[in-house]
Amino acid sequence: MADRSALRDLLDRHSENRPCICGSTTRLPLPVEDRHNLGIEVCLCLSCGHIYVGRGLSESFTPIFYEKHYRDLYYGSEDREDEAVKQRKLKKAAEIVHPFATSRQADDSGRRVAEWGCSSGWNLVPFRDAGWTAVGFDYDVNYVAFGIENFGLDLRLVEGGEHTSPENRGAYDLIILNHVLEHAIDPIQMLQRLSAMLSDSGQLYIGLPLIENMDSSWYGHFHIAHNHYFSAASFERLARHLGFRVLDSRPEVGDFLLTRAGRETKNPALAGPMEVFSSIYAFYGLWYSHRMRPAIARRLGQG
Ligand SMILES: [Zn+2]
Numbered sequence: 001m002a003d004r005s006a007l008r009d010l011l012d013r014h015s016e017n018r019p020c021i022c023g024s025t026t027r028l029p030l031p032v033e034d035r036h037n038l039g040i041e042v043c044l045c046l047s048c049g050h051i052y053v054g055r056g057l058s059e060s061f062t063p064i065f066y067e068k069h070y071r072d073l074y075y076g077s078e079d080r081e082d083e084a085v086k087q088r089k090l091k092k093a094a095e096i097v098h099p100f101a102t103s104r105q106a107d108d109s110g111r112r113v114a115e116w117g118c119s120s121g122w123n124l125v126p127f128r129d130a131g132w133t134a135v136g137f138d139y140d141v142n143y144v145a146f147g148i149e150n151f152g153l154d155l156r157l158v159e160g161g162e163h164t165s166p167e168n169r170g171a172y173d174l175i176i177l178n179h180v181l182e183h184a185i186d187p188i189q190m191l192q193r194l195s196a197m198l199s200d201s202g203q204l205y206i207g208l209p210l211i212e213n214m215d216s217s218w219y220g221h222f223h224i225a226h227n228h229y230f231s232a233a234s235f236e237r238l239a240r241h242l243g244f245r246v247l248d249s250r251p252e253v254g255d256f257l258l259t260r261a262g263r264e265t266k267n268p269a270l271a272g273p274m275e276v277f278s279s280i281y282a283f284y285g286l287w288y289s290h291r292m293r294p295a296i297a298r299r300l301g302q303g
Pocket of ligand 1: 022
């Protein structure tokens with residue numbers, strides 16, 4: 001991996017400006033830095049209140065970033081072969097993801113599940129063990145190979161638009177998207193593609209790092225791999241806009257269970273000034289409590 005300053009130079013050369021998901025470019029820059037001190041510009045949309053990266057990794061450089069830099073930058077100390085890491089991920093899948101994701105499934109559903117961005121497929125293990133037909137999709141050759149070898153799962157490398165091929169259309173009763181949507185350059189396109197993979201009564205489980213769930217690690221929350229910083233309100237607004245209905249949610253941990261409602265609602269850009277105001281209020285409330293108050297306390301010798 002390139003060292004941090006070389007990587008920063010590389011990213012500076014491969015950055016691009018982007019509009020908000022609502023299409024607006026009217027935005028407020030936020031006082032936020034990247035966790036790795038790499039250049040990103042986080043903005044709050046003044047049309048819909050969504051917080052997003054207004055200048056970040058270009059679409060053409062993104063695959064290279066994930067192929068050459070992402071794992072080293074984020075998981076340098078984590079080894080997928082590490083037994084403790086493996087057990088921790090399997091425990092989380094069995095105790096957190098699986099119970100919530102299956103809580104609204106009808107007993108007579110076909111029990112076909114897919115995970116988009118499955119890595120080595122840890123989340124799919126409890127489904128497979130409970131008799132589901134489980135399929136995982138990911139871009140990472142090594143993690144996919146590890147999951148096939150160690151868990152005996154049906155994991156597939158994504159090449160081209162494979163996941164939207166005819167065989168996947170309407171094929172799944174449940175799709176898992178766990179901490180993936182915030183990485184997408186175009187989350188609307190990702191949700192629409194996954195929606196096409198759902199059966200008529202299919203459900204979509206989404207796990208997100210919500211902005212209101214930031215704890216004291218303000219510094220760690222914002223980073224170059226995340227293009228979107230949803231709140232529960234902004235995510236639910238987007239989901240409704242794309243024709244989903246929220247079946248259930250656990251905003252305290254960023255989990256949502258959606259199904260298709262069959263019709264789209266107004267563009268989130270038409271959300272109105274109250275949503276923009278509440279987004280500004282929420283962001284600066286967090287900014288004050290996580291960044292400014294500790295800094296003032298230190299200044300006063302109370303920290
Ligand atoms: Zn917007």
